[in-house]
Each structure stands twice: as structure tokens, then as C-alpha cells.
Amino acid sequence: MDLSALRIFKAVAEEGSVTQAALRLHRVQSNVSARLTQLEESLGVALFHRAGRRLLISAEGERLLDYAGRLLALAGEAEASVRGEQTPSGVLRIGAMETTAAARLPRLLAAFHRDHPQVELQLETGPTDELLQAVLQHRLDLALVAAPVGHAELAQQEVFDEELVLLTDAGHAPVATPQDVAKRTLLVFRAGCAYRRRLEAWFAEADVGIARVCEFGTFEAILGCVAAGMGVALMPREVLRQRGLADSIACHTLPARTARVKTVLVWRADVLRQPARQAFAASLLA
Known part of the structure; x- marks a missing residue:
């Protein structure tokens, strides 16, 4: 198992496709496929499950991926140290x-x-x-x-x-507690967002139920929907300051334990x- 094979395996695992991995590595597709097959044969396990043109990493592949990342990072660190490289590249x-x-x-x-x-x-x-x-x-x-x-x-x-602020449409009444927006839809990023957890915790601490949640992939979409009156959101004040949205979006100050992050x-x-x-x-x- 050499580093080149691990780089190919890692690229395929991250891209989920031999074609995309080949493009990323600047290699021909047949070479990537052959090296991946050789690695699987040498280990005696299937690293991926084939699903049409997509490759789904197997449990054995997941274990190898963690080691591959560590080995490749260590190899890069060792090479830089031996060469005495100081210039970032x-x-x-x-x-x-x-x-x-x-x-x-x-x-x-x-x-x-x-x-x-x-x-x-x-x-x-x-x-x-x-x-x-x-x-x-x-x-x-x-x-x-x-x-x-x-x-x-x-x-x-x-x-x-950062200071996080609650965002509503410009015509909304002042907001001091979760009760003031209890019936409004929460406009949030997908699960795993730390700011979303803070907003949900603000409601939970006040024992206020959340009426509805809508997930978005970009902050621009959230801002647009807030301005249109669809619901409320939590974002850094700096985002609003830079975009000059005071005419369409209102910012409401929250308690420090929620706002400061x-x-x-x-x-x-x-x-x-x-x-x-x-x-x-x-x-x-x-």
C-alpha cells in the first residue's frame, strides 16, 4: 500500500466517482480504476459498493479513509520538515x-x-x-x-x-422575548449549524414552542425570505451591516448568553x- 494509491482512494471516496476523482487528480480514468482495484485486491476487501456510476464507501473503506488521511498528512509534514521548507505553498x-x-x-x-x-x-x-x-x-x-x-x-x-441578532422584516414590532415571535417560522441553515442551535435554545429556555422551521442552503436566501416577511432568523450583525439592509430587515438585540459567540x-x-x-x-x- 503506497501513498499514491492512498491519494487515489481518498479522492474517489471524497468525490464518490472515479471520473471526478480522475479529473481532480489530473489522471486518466482507467488509471484511477486500475489503481483502486489493485488496492482492493491487495487488502482483500471491497472498499466501495458499486451503485451504477456512483461508488458508496464500505465500512472497510471508512476505516481506511481515516488512516489514509492521517498517513498522507504525516507524509506531507515529514517531507516539508526534511526539506526544511518555510515558504507556504x-x-x-x-x-x-x-x-x-x-x-x-x-x-x-x-x-x-x-x-x-x-x-x-x-x-x-x-x-x-x-x-x-x-x-x-x-x-x-x-x-x-x-x-x-x-x-x-x-x-x-x-x-x-460575533454578535448575533434576531432578524425580522422591517415592519415587525420590537422583539424582547421568544413570545414576541412565537408564531413566526424559523428560517435556518440545515442541522449542524451552531447558530441554529442557539436560536432553538433561546425558545426552549423560555418554554416557547417553535411553530415551524424552514431550512435553507445559503444565507442570501434566508435574508430574502426574512425581508419578505416569511419568518425570523439569527445571524451575525456584521452580515447585515455590510449589506446595508436596514430598510428591509430589522435587527433585534438578544441576551448576551445567546448573542455573543x-x-x-x-x-x-x-x-x-x-x-x-x-x-x-x-x-x-x-
Whole structure:
């Protein structure tokens, strides 16, 4: 089992397709298929279940994927250490919450790209829970998520302090308690979103039932539906400030235990040396 085979296996597992993995790795499809078959034969297990053109990872494949991520990360760290590389380079896979990516990252990423042109940035957005799992499974090098983070395998540093506000349409009456919006629909990101959990906890603490929940994939869709009067949402005040939506959306201040949240940068604690990651972390605190 060599590192090249593990890279191919990992790409296929993440893409769910030999064709997409071949495109990502800049290899011909037949080569990827052959190497994957050789790996399965050498291990004596099926790493995937074939479902038409899709490949569904097996239980054995899931176990190998965790080891593959760790082995490939360790190999990259060892190579950089032996070569004495200090200049950040290569691919840096960054995860971020939707709102963080929109409100905090554009200028930071542009500045980082200007200062470190040898680093290829890849950005993926999603809920906090999904991003944490992606870092743990070596699919992301680091991620910006909502605190608190309780994984011993992850190192973390605080980078932003956000104030979350309740959003309603501009004509809504002032909101002081969950009772004031008890009959309104909650407009939220999918399960795993830390901000969604805070909003649901605000209702639960007041013993107020939630009338209805609608899930969205983007914050722009949520903002549009809030402005149209469809329901209420919870988001960082910074998102609203940058977009100048005061004429169509009202912000309502919440208690500090609900409103104040820190955004932290997380990465695997066992990946000790990765110049690109370290440079990015430093840029967030500059």
C-alpha cells in the first residue's frame, strides 16, 4: 500500500466517482480504476459498493479513509520538515460557516493570496458540525467554526467575536422575548449549524414552542425570505451591516448568553507543521 494509491482512494471516496476523482487528480480514468482495484485486491476487501456510476464507501473503506488521511498528512509534514521548507505553498483547504465566509473572509483571502501566491486556496462552506468532521477526517486543513469546540483531537485559536441578532422584516414590532415571535417560522441553515442551535435554545429556555422551521442552503436566501416577511432568523450583525439592509430587515438585540459567540479556527492537533496553515492562522490575527 503506497501513498499514491492512498491519494487515489481518498479522492474517489471524497468525490464518490472515479471520473471526478480522475479529473481532480489530473489522471486518466482507467488509471484511477486500475489503481483502486489493485488496492482492493491487495487488502482483500471491497472498499466501495458499486451503485451504477456512483461508488458508496464500505465500512472497510471508512476505516481506511481515516488512516489514509492521517498517513498522507504525516507524509506531507515529514517531507516539508526534511526539506526544511518555510515558504507556504501547495493546496490549503479552508472550511468556513456561510456567514463567516461572506462577512469576514473576502478581504482576508485576497490579502493572503497576494502575500502567498504559491498557496492554492480552496474554500468550502457548511454548518459547524460538518466542518469539524471534515477537519477530523483530513478533508479540510482547517476551518472557521462557532465556539465552543470540545474535540481533543483539534487545536483551536479564537479569531472573531460575533454578535448575533434576531432578524425580522422591517415592519415587525420590537422583539424582547421568544413570545414576541412565537408564531413566526424559523428560517435556518440545515442541522449542524451552531447558530441554529442557539436560536432553538433561546425558545426552549423560555418554554416557547417553535411553530415551524424552514431550512435553507445559503444565507442570501434566508435574508430574502426574512425581508419578505416569511419568518425570523439569527445571524451575525456584521452580515447585515455590510449589506446595508436596514430598510428591509430589522435587527433585534438578544441576551448576551445567546448573542455573543466566538468564531474559532480549528485544525488537527497532530499535524504539527504545515507552513500554509500556519501562515493563514497568523494572517487572521494580524
